Amino acid sequence: MGFLFFSSREKNTYREIHQGIFLQIAGQISILIEKSRLYQQLYELNQKLLFAQHELQHQATHDTLTGIYNRGAITEHLEAQLARAKRHNQPLRVVMLDVDHFKQVNDTDGHLAGDAVLKTVAVRMKDCLREYDYIGRYGGEEFLVVLGDADYETAVKTAKRLNQAVGGKAVAFGDRQLAVTISAGVAVADNCTELDSDKIILVADRELYKAKSNGRNRIETCRI
Structure with a gap:
């Protein structure tokens, strides 16, 4: 959950039309935040896959006991x-x-x-x-x-x-x-x-x- 705060130096500036605009802005920001989270999750998953691939390649080419090439x-x-x-x-x-x-x-x-x-x-x-x-x-x-x-x-x-x-x-x-x-x-x-x-x-x-x-x-x- 998050909050989006709009303010103005002038009193009674915002009308009903502004409320709709603010809701649209909040919706767009929410979508961007969600995309950012998804991107971070995808990045972390990709890093895990790369690490797993490296480990598999290492296991396939290296001797288990000594750690040098097999x-x-x-x-x-x-x-x-x-x-x-x-x-x-x-x-x-x-x-x-x-x-x-x-x-x-x-x-x-x-x-x-x-x-x-x-x-x-x-x-x-x-x-x-x-x-x-x-x-x-x-x-x-x-x-x-x-x-x-x-x-x-x-x-x-x-x-x-x-x-x-x-x-x-x-x-x-x-x-x-x-x-x-x-x-x-x-x-x-x-x-x-x-x-x-x-x-x-x-x-x-x-x-x-x-x-x-x-x-x-x-x-x-x-x-x-």
Whole structure:
């Protein structure tokens, strides 16, 4: 409920005709107010829908546990970077990483400890990457990093930095400190013309396996 007040400095100014005009004015103002309320409601509803859409998109592209890209999303980024590299005749660098002895963590300390390790590893690696690098959980304890505009030396340095960021400090879990290290395989493609994403992932995975076989907590690289 609201009030609309009309006044005049002169006495007995308003007549019956004015009353009708004032009622029309009040009616128009009431309509404007109602439209304003409806507009505000529509705006708030639209904001809620946009937020819900953003949340759904985030859930569809991000790993629930670690908060980084999931396998589908990081693979899409790899495909996009590969297409870009082909268009502009640029190199492409990919790093495949794996948490060493992760099964032992799950078997000895439990799956909650394993979850804590994965979340901490993901945060530490993401924090030492550039804005235009991409990281995703590829599966289980395996992670994939797609490096944008990185030469060979930068790719190797990045892999070493990731290794040091993870292994430089134990992961806290309850009253325990869990020592964690990672192994990495770096695939370096200087010419991407005949390359597809499966091939470069296969090479990176092969180098990762080599790093595991050669003692873990190390990095192996290969030029394609």
